[in-house]
Amino acid sequence: MAARTNAQIAEALATLAGIVA
Numbered sequence: 001m002a003a004r005t006n007a008q009i010a011e012a013l014a015t016l017a018g019i020v021a
Helices: 002-020
Strands: none
């Protein structure tokens, strides 16, 4: 479960970075 959550966080972070950039 931890890996899945980590992946979701990474995806959200990448999306946020894309929006900011």
